[in-house]
Amino acid sequence: MKTIKADIVIIGAGSGGLSLAAGAAQMGAHVVLFEGSAMGGDCLNSGCVPSKALLAAGKAAHNAHSKANFGVHVADTKIDFAAAKDYVDTVIGTIAPHDSVARFTSLGVTVISEFARFKTAHIVVSDTYEVTAKYIVIATGSTASVPPISGLDSVPYYTNETIFTDHDKPDHLVIIGGGPIGIEMAQAHCRLGVKVTIIEALAVMARDDQELVSILKNQLINEGVTIIEGAGVTKITQTTNSVAQNNENINVQLADGQVLHASHLLVAAGRRPALERLDLDAAGIKHNRAGIITDERLRANKKHIFAIGDVAGRQQFTHIAGYHAGIVIRNILFKLPAKIDDKAIPWVTYCDPELAHVGLTTDEAHARFGADRIRVLKAPLSGNDRAIAESRTEGMVKVITHKKGHILGASILAPNAGEMILAWAVAITAGQKIGTMASVIAPYPTYGDASKRAAGSFFTDKLFSPRMRRIVQFLMKF
Ligand SMILES: Cc1cc2nc3c(=O)[nH]c(=O)nc-3n(C[C@H](O)[C@H](O)[C@H](O)COP(=O)(O)OP(=O)(O)OC[C@H]3O[C@@H](n4cnc5c(N)ncnc54)[C@H](O)[C@@H]3O)c2cc1C
Numbered sequence: 001m002k003t004i005k006a007d008i009v010i011i012g013a014g015s016g017g018l019s020l021a022a023g024a025a026q027m028g029a030h031v032v033l034f035e036g037s038a039m040g041g042d043c044l045n046s047g048c049v050p051s052k053a054l055l056a057a058g059k060a061a062h063n064a065h066s067k068a069n070f071g072v073h074v075a076d077t078k079i080d081f082a083a084a085k086d087y088v089d090t091v092i093g094t095i096a097p098h099d100s101v102a103r104f105t106s107l108g109v110t111v112i113s114e115f116a117r118f119k120t121a122h123i124v125v126s127d128t129y130e131v132t133a134k135y136i137v138i139a140t141g142s143t144a145s146v147p148p149i150s151g152l153d154s155v156p157y158y159t160n161e162t163i164f165t166d167h168d169k170p171d172h173l174v175i176i177g178g179g180p181i182g183i184e185m186a187q188a189h190c191r192l193g194v195k196v197t198i199i200e201a202l203a204v205m206a207r208d209d210q211e212l213v214s215i216l217k218n219q220l221i222n223e224g225v226t227i228i229e230g231a232g233v234t235k236i237t238q239t240t241n242s243v244a245q246n247n248e249n250i251n252v253q254l255a256d257g258q259v260l261h262a263s264h265l266l267v268a269a270g271r272r273p274a275l276e277r278l279d280l281d282a283a284g285i286k287h288n289r290a291g292i293i294t295d296e297r298l299r300a301n302k303k304h305i306f307a308i309g310d311v312a313g314r315q316q317f318t319h320i321a322g323y324h325a326g327i328v329i330r331n332i333l334f335k336l337p338a339k340i341d342d343k344a345i346p347w348v349t350y351c352d353p354e355l356a357h358v359g360l361t362t363d364e365a366h367a368r369f370g371a372d373r374i375r376v377l378k379a380p381l382s383g384n385d386r387a388i389a390e391s392r393t394e395g396m397v398k399v400i401t402h403k404k405g406h407i408l409g410a411s412i413l414a415p416n417a418g419e420m421i422l423a424w425a426v427a428i429t430a431g432q433k434i435g436t437m438a439s440v441i442a443p444y445p446t447y448g449d450a451s452k453r454a455a456g457s458f459f460t461d462k463l464f465s466p467r468m469r470r471i472v473q474f475l476m477k478f
């Protein structure tokens with residue numbers, strides 16, 4: 001057993017662990033980083049990167065098919081599903097060196113490619129190392145949560161960890177769960193020629209603005225995705241291939257008695273924190289079903305132990321893991337009592353059109369301020385010249401403000417909503433009122449102009465009122 005003394009031990013080299021390791025080591029701390037699997041974690045290997053690459057392949061196929069209204073006729077579009085998966089591998093391979101052991105070693109981080117667990121509250125061990133550290137940061141992420149459906153354990157199914165590595169094209173992909181993973185994978189596969197059905201126990205994309213979600217749902221249904229909501233799966237069985245049509249030999253029974261036949265299943269029913277290898281009891285660290293219990297400084301019940309990213313039981317996004325890393329750097333390296341601030345957290349689901357959000361949702365704003373103290377501003381893309389020129393009028397910018405003009409939240413459904421939401425994230429972070437966005441000079445013609453238009457509608461009633469008309473008519477006398 002080799003022994004090391006370190007300033008900071010980080011367990012997990014995903015988005016959170018890597019950001020923290022790179023920052024802390026380059027600022028002079030002695031950092032030991034444990035990773036038991038692939039460097040880069042979920043985001044690089046089985047999350048953001050492969051899903052966005054597959055969506056890009058799907059978008060290329062879709063655009064090749066749907067150009068007739070532009071007067072462009074594309075003959076004989078052929079989709080090579082395996083080649084699309086090769087493309088996904090290439091994208092991962094291109095980014096991988098950035099997250100590699102070699103790069104982090106060159107930054108001064110001691111990387112140990114083994115799973116780690118607590119021996120005591122100050123000592124972390126793996127198969128061949130024992131590291132004593134002043135601070136320990138748990139960044140072990142999350143894994144797919146597999147619901148206890150009768151028969152599921154006796155049939156093959158994909159999770160995010162396996163779906164990107166299989167290069168065979170499914171005939172009929174049935175997806176259990178209509179959250180961001182389910183929606184993104186449904187559209188990517190459908191556009192690459194796969195028959196897709198989503199089964200969602202409650203409502204799809206429940207965390208997002210439901211008016212925008214319903215437009216998105218129509219878009220997906222028009223493209224060929226079948227969406228079944230409010231339907232629990234009660235039982236799953238498998239028949240022998242010889243009696244199944246189109247390889248649809250997995251039978252998915254729903255609570256209403258309906259039975260669907262799938263060739264492949266994807267379980268996308270949420271996440272559970274990756275705690276099982278850590279032996280948290282050895283360090284007396286408190287946790288619950290969501291993850292490590294932390295305070296606003298991301299400290300566990302032992303104040304020298306922190307948790308960041310998915311395992312911290314808060315929002316589960318790569319940019320949040322990176323944000324957490326910054327909070328922990330300020331706490332550990334600079335001894336500042338930095339706390340997380342939830343006011344302007346953005347998220348984007350990268351279907352086409354993209355669905356983006358930042359700040360409070362309409363429901364949250366209602367609950368916090370009451371319906372009579374908030375305003376909802378809308379700019380449908382049907383009134384946006386760029387969207388009309390590109391035949392992409394299906395979306396909308398929707399903004400929630402306090403009645404005094406403070407911006408509380410924004411949701412956008414648009415082709416590049418993920419880029420557009422940044423302006424609203426900046427405005428909310430900076431505590432700006434809606435007048436700032438209304439007075440911005442937006443380049444024409446852009447989708448961003450719809451943000452300005454939504455903001456401007458805050459003032460429409462006052463600007464075009466009888467009172468204003470009387471004032472202007474009076475002033476025109478001079
Ligand atoms: C399909 C999919 C698509 C996604 N798309 C997006 C997106 O577009 N945008 C976005 O912001 N987010 C997206 N996410 C979420 C994002 O991937 C996660 O929020 C992010 O990866 C969390 O980073 P993390 O560092 O907390 O954990 P992870 O990236 O999961 O990294 C944790 C690491 O810890 C390692 N580990 C675990 N236990 C131990 C141990 N005991 N010892 C040593 N190592 C250990 C694991 O092997 C892993 O490498 C997506 C997720 C999925 C599944």
Ligand SMILES: NC(=O)c1ccc[n+]([C@@H]2O[C@H](COP(=O)([O-])OP(=O)(O)OC[C@H]3O[C@@H](n4cnc5c(N)ncnc54)[C@H](O)[C@@H]3O)[C@@H](O)[C@H]2O)c1
Binds near residue numbers: 206233269348349
């Ligand atoms: N673009 C992005 O940023 C992006 C993309 C993918 C994932 N992610 C992250 O990963 C997380 C996990 O994504 P997810 O989609 O797995 O989880 P999720 O929790 O967001 O959605 C899971 C869905 O599955 C449903 N469900 C659960 N059990 C079910 C069952 N037995 N039958 C039918 N439906 C069931 C739930 O009602 C829910 O709607 C997200 O919350 C997000 O934080 C982000």
